[in-house]
Amino acid sequence: MKQKNSIAQETHAAQALRHIDKTTGSVVPPMLATSTFARDENYDLREGYIYSRYAGPTTTHAEDIIATLESADESLLFNSGMSASVAVVEALPSQSHVVAQSMMYHVGLQWLERQAARSVISLDHFPAGDLNALAAQIKPGKTNLIWIETPANGDWSVTDIAIAAELAHAAGAILMVDSTAAPPCTQQPLTHGADISFHSATKYMGGHSDFTAGVLSARKDLKLWDEIRSVRGFQGTILPAFEAWLLIRSLRTLHVRFAQTSNNAMAFANHFANHKDVQTILYPGLLNHPGHKIAKKQMQNGFGGMMSILINGADIRALEMAKQAELFIPATSLGGVESLIEHRRTVAGPDSGIPENLLRLSIGIEHIDDLIADFEQAFMATAGHA
Secondary structure, rough: OOHHHOOHHHHHHHHHOOOOOOOOOOOOOOOOOOOOOOOOOOOOOOOOOOOOOOOHHHHHHHHHHHHHHOEEEEEEEEEOHHHHHHHHHHHHOOEEEEEEEEEOOHHHHHHHHHHHHHOOOEEEEEEEOOOHHHHOOOOOOEEEEEEEEEEEOOOOOOOOOOHHHHHHOOOOOOOEEEEOOOOOOOHHHHHHHOOOOEOOOOOOOOOOOOOOOOOEOOOOOOHHHHHHHHHHHHOOOOOOHHHHHHHHHOOOOHHHHHHHHHHHHHHHHHHHHHHHEEEEEEEOOOOOOHEEEHHHHOEEEEEEOEEEEEEEEEEHHHHHHHHHHHOEOOOOOOOOOOOOOHHHHHOOOOHHOOOOOEEEEEOOOOOHHHHHHHHHHHHHOOOOOO
């Protein structure tokens, strides 16, 4: 039998860390839904659990699986990606200086800007993927947190995590990487030097569009870690048992789902790369993507299903295509088994700077021929706007 540390990620995930229920023999991990935990005959805590606002067995099990996949010492689950993000900022020292990308998940960016407007933090931005611009915004000895997202939501630009980590650590700062679009089956930010790996677990980790969750992973020597855990306890934002159980279910198929969506996305991008109605495709898997070489270095098992396509024609055409799609579902989110289409400018707002002709696609696991045919018919249906 192999040692635990030599067993492949796929095996750890598929068997939920070889969890077989000791009482029944069930190969499916049980869900233990309770708000409180009885003490033993000596009035001692049983396995450290006291109240589910702090921790519970099902949530801990899901955290242990993710920590294994992330090569982390520990992971903390939250009831949404945003609650995890909020906990990090809340845990920072007062008046911390934060450097973040100018293009990233728009609600996360809005949260940071809101905190800056309230003078809770000071905030500077840099263009995603531009390490020289990042270096210029860092204030050695004063910058507390550098927040990058790679690939970045919108144009899917790529940032070299290892170099960003070097810049952060040289200035005495923490590097947090939003790796939502690249789950741990393909990218582990901690192995490239990041201090915190963040995921909206709603997306690829969850994979079925049926719950929301967020997760942070780190090594135990991270000074901010205990404070983040305390913030979660005070806020009561831990992921509940049922959602944690759903997440365990999803993690067991993460690798095969991500492989299928990556294969579909690559085939889709290659098909439309030279299409007469396409201005450009923003997808890290394409050789002409500016961040392809870095993405290939950091993403070991596929480039995922996220891409943006800029459509030729009148500004209104992209929005009309989102309406005309029959298999692509017009909805916000990403990483599910179903393919989604989103007119990003409509969702993010006119001040977002997102082009009117940009469509954000989350490629799912459907048959690729059907997805290509659906997009082709949407082009035909909007030919009047070409």
